[in-house]
Amino acid sequence: MNDDGYDLILVGTGFASIFFLKKYLEKKPKAKVLVLERGRLYSHANRLQDVIDKKDTASQTWRSKRSEIINPNSEKDWVFEPNFGGGSNCWTGCTPRFLESDFKLKTNYGIAVDWPVSYEELEPYYCMAEEIMAISGPADTPFKKSKKYPLPPHELSNLDILLKKKYGDLYISQPSARASSAIGNRAKCCSSSVCQLCPVNSKFTIENTLKYIVEKEQITIQYEAQVTHLELKGDLAGAVHYNSGNKSFKARGEVVALGANAIFNAHILLGSGDSNPFTGKGLTEQVGKYVWLYFDGLDNLGGSSVITANGYMMYDGDHRKERAACLIENHNRPFIRSEFGKWRQLAKLKFVYEDLPQDTNAVTLSEDKNKPLVDYHHHSPYVEKAIARLEKDVEKYFSFLPIERVEIDDRVQRSEAHILGTTRMSHDATTGVIDKHLIHHQYRNLFVLGGGSFPTISPANPTLTLSALSLLAADQSFS
Amino acid sequence: MTRRKFVILILSLLVFTLVSGWFIFSDFNKAVKNMVLKDTGKLKLKPGIIDRFVEEAKKDNKWGQFNTNMKLFIMAHYYLDSKVFSLPYRSKYLQKRNLIVGNFLLSTDFFQKKMDLNREIEYIALNHPYKNPCSNPFSSIFYPA
Numbered sequence: 001m002n003d004d005g006y007d008l009i010l011v012g013t014g015f016a017s018i019f020f021l022k023k024y025l026e027k028k029p030k031a032k033v034l035v036l037e038r039g040r041l042y043s044h045a046n047r048l049q050d051v052i053d054k055k056d057t058a059s060q061t062w063r064s065k066r067s068e069i070i071n072p073n074s075e076k077d078w079v080f081e082p083n084f085g086g087g088s089n090c091w092t093g094c095t096p097r098f099l100e101s102d103f104k105l106k107t108n109y110g111i112a113v114d115w116p117v118s119y120e121e122l123e124p125y126y127c128m129a130e131e132i133m134a135i136s137g138p139a140d141t142p143f144k145k146s147k148k149y150p151l152p153p154h155e156l157s158n159l160d161i162l163l164k165k166k167y168g169d170l171y172i173s174q175p176s177a178r179a180s181s182a183i184g185n186r187a188k189c190c191s192s193s194v195c196q197l198c199p200v201n202s203k204f205t206i207e208n209t210l211k212y213i214v215e216k217e218q219i220t221i222q223y224e225a226q227v228t229h230l231e232l233k234g235d236l237a238g239a240v241h242y243n244s245g246n247k248s249f250k251a252r253g254e255v256v257a258l259g260a261n262a263i264f265n266a267h268i269l270l271g272s273g274d275s276n277p278f279t280g281k282g283l284t285e286q287v288g289k290y291v292w293l294y295f296d297g298l299d300n301l302g303g304s305s306v307i308t309a310n311g312y313m314m315y316d317g318d319h320r321k322e323r324a325a326c327l328i329e330n331h332n333r334p335f336i337r338s339e340f341g342k343w344r345q346l347a348k349l350k351f352v353y354e355d356l357p358q359d360t361n362a363v364t365l366s367e368d369k370n371k372p373l374v375d376y377h378h379h380s381p382y383v384e385k386a387i388a389r390l391e392k393d394v395e396k397y398f399s400f401l402p403i404e405r406v407e408i409d410d411r412v413q414r415s416e417a418h419i420l421g422t423t424r425m426s427h428d429a430t431t432g433v434i435d436k437h438l439i440h441h442q443y444r445n446l447f448v449l450g451g452g453s454f455p456t457i458s459p460a461n462p463t464l465t466l467s468a469l470s471l472l473a474a475d476q477s478f479s
Numbered sequence: 480m481t482r483r484k485f486v487i488l489i490l491s492l493l494v495f496t497l498v499s500g501w502f503i504f505s506d507f508n509k510a511v512k513n514m515v516l517k518d519t520g521k522l523k524l525k526p527g528i529i530d531r532f533v534e535e536a537k538k539d540n541k542w543g544q545f546n547t548n549m550k551l552f553i554m555a556h557y558y559l560d561s562k563v564f565s566l567p568y569r570s571k572y573l574q575k576r577n578l579i580v581g582n583f584l585l586s587t588d589f590f591q592k593k594m595d596l597n598r599e600i601e602y603i604a605l606n607h608p609y610k611n612p613c614s615n616p617f618s619s620i621f622y623p624a
Contacts, residue, residue: 052609155619190613190620199612292574302622334590334615336581338518338573343584343594344617407570 005252006220007031009240010259011227011268012038013214014086016450017259018206019129019467022213023474032218034251036225036242038260039083044207047089047197069263070366070373078374079417080261084223085206087261087463091417092195093177093203094307095135095464096327097126097143101316102458109320111382112356112456116427116436117472119143125468125475130175133204133467134183136305137175142312151180154189157303159347159401160330163311166400170312174329175464177204178305184209193306193333225249226370229272230256230446237272237446255445259470262452266363266422267372269433269440269448276433276442280364282357283376284421284457287324287383288350288413291394294337295345296404303332313397314351315459323385324353326393327459345404351390354459356380357421379412387412418462423452438473447473507550508537510557511579518580522589528602532583535605541582549575582606590616 008024008031010017017035025031065080081090100119105112127147130137137149153173156164163171178189178198185208187200201208214221224244231238237256242249258265266280303309311328319325329350337346358380366373394406426432429441438453440446451466458465480488512533519529536542545553556565556572566572584590585606591614592598604611613620 048609155624157619158622161624191615191618192608192612193615194608197609199609301617302619302624303617304619332615332618334581334585334617336577336584336590338514338577338580340518340521343590 005254006034007253008033008255008257009251009253010035010257011240012036012086012259012261012264012449013084013206013221014081014259014261014450015088015206015463015467016470017086017257018210018213019132020257020259020447020449020470020474022132022210023471024478025213025216027474027478030218033220034253035214035219035221036227036240036251037084037221037223038226038264039081040223041084042089044089044197044201044205048199051197068371070368070371071376073374073376075414076376077415078263078376078419079415080263080419085211087417088205088207090196091177091203091463092307094329094461095130095133095137095175095177096310096460097141097145097175098458098460098465099143099316101320102325102456102460105320105456109318111321113426113431115455116425117469121436122465122468122472125471126464128471129464129467132209133177133464134179134186134209135175135177135464136173136180136189138173140169141172141175142169142315149175151183154178154180154308155302155304157300157308157330157332159298159300160303160309162401163309163330167311167313167397170315172310172312174305174307174310176305176307177463178202179204180304189305191303191305191332195306227258227260227268228369229268232272232274232443232446235442235444237440237443255447257447257449259447259449262419262422262450263363263372263374265448265450265452267365269423270363270365270372271369274433274440274442276429276440278359278424278426278431278433280422281359281362282421282424282455283361283363283374283419284355284357284454285418286416286457286459287353287355287379287387288416289353289387289390290409290413291349291351291390292407293347293349293394293398293401294404294407295342295347296402297345298402299344300347301344303330306332308332311349311397314393319386322382323389324355324383325459326354326386327352351393352416352459353383353386354457356382356456357424363422418451418457420451420454420457420462423448424455425453426455437477438469439477447477449473505554507542507545507554508533510554511536511542514557514576515580515583518576519583522596523599524587525599525601528587528600529583531602532586532605535586536582539605539607541605542579545575553579585614585616591621593621 103115106114134150136151138153179186182188189202225242227242239250307329309330314326331348361376364373423433451462589600
């Protein structure tokens with residue numbers, strides 16, 4: 001134990017931080033840890049009550065936090081939740097794994113870069129993360145699995161069943177942290193379709209499953225503590241400086257782990273004088289587009305969760321040499337079509353595209369030292385090429401259904417609520433910020449956790465992968 | 480500018496002002512009621528339930544989800560669209576109309592009773608996923624595999 005400080009100072013309490021802390025404490029059960037949380041403990045029960053009492057609409061709707069960053073791009077939102085549990089409070093609970101090829105875009109398709117970690121290395125940690133979150137999922141998947149999902153898959157809708165029959169293992173019940181049966185403190189998902197704040201506490205959150213970790217005796221958690229910078233000296237990160245209330249504080253840790261999000265991790269590093277040329281660069285997220293299918297005579301009924309299935313028909317293949325992979329989601333909210341006799345003869349699909357990180361999209365410092373400048377211009381032509389053929393792709397993959405008409409949203413979504421790629425991992429400091437154990441190439445006691453580590457982003461939801469990476473990092477870095 | 484062009488311009492501005500003013504001062508709730516009445520005309524509704532829905536939606540600020548521009552957009556389409564003429568972005572309008580009429584029907588037992596056209600449709604409560612969770616009538620709770 002470090003007498004004049006902490007063995008570990010952990011910044012943030014979202015997925016990346018708490019999964020890291022869980023594994024770290026398994027390795028070092030007596031370690032003294034300081035956890036710095038920027039927000040407060042805003043419990044699920046209080047959020048629900050506030051939504052019912054109309055005191056809080058932010059939890060009810062999926063909102064970007066424009067006041068906490070400087071975002072000059074009016075077309076683009078960045079969604080995050082700066083309170084205990086981070087994104088686990090507002091996520092939808094979609095947990096597909098990445099495909100093996102997502103880690104090898106350069107080798108397989110000659111574009112972007114390979115990850116310094118492979119699917120095979122990460123696979124046991126995917127299993128651990130799925131166990132912790134009690135993921136519901138099917139037996140057969142497009143990615144290799146060494147263990148079954150802890151909970152059975154969600155039921156497919158009758159539309160899904162037709163698509164499953166046509167596309168086999170390329171169309172699956174979506175792996176999800178929305179429980180298909182009650183487990184622990186979580187109820188069974190009943191498809192209320194407002195996952196941003198689940199009315200029955202079904203989806204995995206840090207609060208409903210892992211809060212006990214920060215309640216351990218040797219953990220000190222400081223709420224409303226905003227980290228401003230780290231003291232970086234030589235090859236080490238020393239003290240962590242933070243503000244709480246109107247006061248400034250400083251704490252020392254043998255190890256420091258940044259687990260804010262990809263905007264704030266990069267901002268803290270830049271504010272600390274990190275001179276790695278890639279820090280802050282490559283801000284990326286997936287690009288989503290909705291498509292409505294209006295059917296003639298086919299009612300879209302059944303399914304036991306809000307997104308019932310994932311389609312992989314447009315995901316992997318040689319097309320990735322020139323255009324983005326796409327993961328399809330079948331949404332199952334209680335939408336209708338206001339036409340007599342055809343009330344439910346429609347489907348709402350979301351086509352989610354990967355993007356390639358571009359250095360021109362970056363997080364930088366601003367004149368306000370507490371607010372990062374999020375300088376995001378546009379997604380890449382790699383996505384545009386894929387979106388340009390969406391109409392053809394819908395025709396190709398869905399025309400066997402009795403479709404009356406198709407409507408494609410004219411705009412892409414303002415956000416997919418995934419902030420990725422500002423502290424990319426790489427084999428060495430000439431090509432990235434951190435190594436495969438999420439340790440900064442220069443400051444060897446500094447972990448930079450979360451989705452910022454992704455060198456490429458895949459069209460799949462990132463939470464499971466970033467959680468698995470935190471488990472791997474803690475497991476392989478401490479004995 | 481010729482006198483003819485001037486007169487046309489003034490008349491156009493007058494028509495535009497009158498139409499805009501009419502929309503601005505029109506009651507959105509009245510448009511909602513008319514939309515629901517029209518789209519559910521072939522259903523057997525228990526008397527008074529549309530009024531009850533409109534009143535409860537108003538009290539709950541259900542349409543606060545639409546800003547003023549969106550309300551004007553919806554009303555403009557509702558009142559001006561016809562078989563021979565439609566405003567731009569009609570599909571966007573239809574999505575909003577689906578949402579409004581959907582909210583009404585989701586506040587009744589129509590979908591929960593599996594769209595049975597032979598029975599009279601009852602009002603349950605204003606559709607609210609937090610006050611009435613687990614009520615998605617299209618889910619496997621109502622349509623098990």
